[in-house]
Amino acid sequence: MNLAHSGIETVSTAGLLEFTINGVTINGPSSMIETGPDTGKFYVKLQLPDKVNGKPLSQNDIVLMKYLDASDRSGDKQVLVKSVPLEKSFAKVQTVGGGSRIGHDFTVRIYEPDANLDSQDVDRISLSQLEYRGEGGIRTTLANPRFSANSGNLIETGPNTSTFEVKIEIPREIDGKR
Numbered sequence: 001m002n003l004a005h006s007g008i009e010t011v012s013t014a015g016l017l018e019f020t021i022n023g024v025t026i027n028g029p030s031s032m033i034e035t036g037p038d039t040g041k042f043y044v045k046l047q048l049p050d051k052v053n054g055k056p057l058s059q060n061d062i063v064l065m066k067y068l069d070a071s072d073r074s075g076d077k078q079v080l081v082k083s084v085p086l087e088k089s090f091a092k093v094q095t096v097g098g099g100s101r102i103g104h105d106f107t108v109r110i111y112e113p114d115a116n117l118d119s120q121d122v123d124r125i126s127l128s129q130l131e132y133r134g135e136g137g138i139r140t141t142l143a144n145p146r147f148s149a150n151s152g153n154l155i156e157t158g159p160n161t162s163t164f165e166v167k168i169e170i171p172r173e174i175d176g177k178r
Contacts, residue, residue: 006037006038007037008033008034008035008036008037009033009034009042010031010032010033010034011031011032011033011034011042012030012031013028013029013030013031013032013044014030015068015070016032016067016068017029017032017044017065017066017067017068018065018066018068019046019063019064019065019066020063020064021048021049021052021057021061021062021063021064022052022061022062023064024052024053026048026049026052027049028044028046028065029044029045029046029047032044035118043117046063046065048063048086057086058086059086059087060085060086060087061085061086062083062084062085062086063083063084063085063086064081064082064083065081065082065083065084066079066080066081067079067080067081067082092110092111092112093108093109093110094108094109094110094111095107095108095109096109097167102170102171102172103169103170103172104169104170105167105168105169106167106168106170107165107166107167107168108130108142108154108165108166108168109163109164109165110125110154110163110164110165111162111163111164112125112162112164113162115156115162115164116156116160116161116162118159119159119160120159120160121159122155122156122157122158122159123156123164124153124154124155124156124164125153125154125164126143126152126153127141127142127143127147127149127151127152127153127154127166128141128142128143129141130142130143130154132144132147132174134174138174140174142166142168144174146171146173146174147168147169147170147171147174148168148169148171149166149167149168149169150166150167150168151166153166154166
């Protein structure tokens with residue numbers, strides 16, 4: 001599969017991956033993307049349906065993924081299977097430090113297991129995914145440059161922690177509003 005050694009490959013999943021929930025076949029993504037140049041490791045994102053066979057998904061339903069390898073290193077056919085029980089997890093948001101005082105730094109800390117995509121490396125959440133709402137109808141994302149963040153992302157505090165942080169300074173005004 002890893003044919004373009006100097007680039008990041010996007011590969012069709014047709015005939016390679018099959019997905020089921022509790023034994024019922026579901027549609028999977030049409031492609032998967034290599035995690036970096038010449039890694040041979042691929043990332044696939046499965047969008048779960050709201051219902052399977054007319055029933056809503058519930059805690060501990062089982063997602064099964066099959067990788068249908070037509071020819072492994074020894075030339076043999078192989079089927080690799082991974083099962084995952086569904087769990088509901090909710091992000092927890094915390095602020096530490098200067099709070100809402102203008103000109104002071106504060107830390108935004110989020111515990112979000114669903115954003116922990118790689119257990120071996122530190123992951124990131126873009127500040128554009130977090131909305132700030134203030135008095136006077138102020139509504140923007142934390143990616144607004146007026147916030148003077150130490151990074152454009154919340155950065156995971158370590159591999160596989162699911163805890164993400166960024167330091168932000170509260171601005172005097174945002175988009176002309178105080």
